[in-house]
Amino acid sequence: MNVLWVFAHPEPRSLSGALRDDGLRTLRALGHDVRESDLYAMKWNPVAGAATPARVPTRGELSPDVVAEQDKLRWADAVVVQFPLWWYGQPAILKGWFDRVFVKGFGYGVRAEDGRTLRYGEGRLAGKRAMVVLTAGAREPAMGPRGVNGSLDEVLFPLHHGTLFYAGMSVLPPVAVYGADRVPDDRFAEARESLRERLRTLETAEPIPFRTQNGGDYDDDLVLRPDRAPGAAGLGIHLTPAG
Ligand SMILES: Cc1cc2nc3c(=O)[nH]c(=O)nc-3n(C[C@H](O)[C@H](O)[C@H](O)COP(=O)(O)O)c2cc1C
Structure with missing residues (x-):
């Protein structure tokens, strides 16, 4: 498979960075073709322009950095989106990647020949898989069904359902490393192994049944x-x- 790994962490020597490095190695060892969008390293501009176009922009009207990311997405069969949970959501640089790349005619505003709007399971990115990999400071019970943070599924709903599935993608259950501010070696090894296992089944795992x-x-x-x-x-x- 062609796999695009989108990484949104400012520090390559972080827990997130170590998991990303191992994840990319694992995918290559499994025989996948891998490309990466390391947003901080790319100095990605997350700020969308003032106007929302009323019509679908042509390729020439989009800036080259946006066209390059859309080309990577067209190429990809699966997309891994990795970030540390910051204030219940994605770091701003990643939110701004979606804001600028998933433009009208690509991420939304896609119409079928009969005029129906294609979204929530249909759209330009239908047929592609997506999987979130995240680290969170909260411990697992505190992100469970009665945890003070709200459950992980609810926290990720805007990204899973409102963005990835909206644009047509099949969204796999996330890989989460909880209690991520203090991870001793044995827990790191466990997290790395569970990520490896999930990457082994990237092609076959059942998506979340939205x-x-x-x-x-x-x-x-x-x-x-x-x-x-x-x-x-x-x-x-x-x-x-x-x-
Ligand atoms: C600005 C900021 C906001 C954060 N917000 C949350 C949060 O809402 N929920 C949570 O569980 N952890 C939160 N954390 C903790 C991070 O998720 C945690 O530090 C990170 O996942 C650890 O992985 P890393 O070492 O790779 O950065 C926040 C951390 C920062 C710096």
């Missing part, structure tokens, strides 16, 4: 039909029930 927009679950206002997850609300209703 409901597709056009699969019949939503009405014309994009509200989940009353007979799906009846009476329930919250982010979890957008998952197809297991079994």
Whole structure:
């Protein structure tokens, strides 16, 4: 497979950097072709311009750094997005990568011939896989279903559902290293091994079963039909029930 690794950490000698280095080595050893977008090393400009275009910009209207990232995404079969959790979300440089690269006609605003908007499971990036790798200061129970941080699934919903799946990608369960501010050698070895294992199954792992927009679950206002997850609300209703 062609794998693009997007890395958003300012310090290559960090825990994140060590996991990235091992992850890239693992992918190459597995025979994958790998490219990287190391956003701090590239001095990526995360600030989008003033105007949101009313129409799809042509390739010539996009700046070369954006075109280069879109070309990497077109090339990729799978994208790994790695970052430390900062204030419940992505570092600004990574948010700005999505803001500038996932422009109209590429990440959103993609239409089918019949005029339907293709999003949430359909779109330019459909058929590609995505997997988040993150480190978080919080310990695992504090990011569980009743943890004070909110559960990891909820914290990642804007990125998983609102960005990657929105643009069409199949989103794999994330790889998370909790308690990441103090990681003794044995826990580092464990984290490295679980990342390796997840990279081995990058091609085959089951994606998170988000409901597709056009699969019949939503009405014309994009509200989940009353007979799906009846009476329930919250982010979890957008998952197809297991079994
Ligand atoms: C600006 C900033 C914001 C942070 N916000 C969070 C947070 O919201 N939740 C959390 O669990 N950890 C948070 N942390 C802790 C980082 O996630 C943690 O330091 C990092 O993942 C450790 O990995 P590293 O050594 O590779 O940077 C934050 C750290 C910084 C510097």
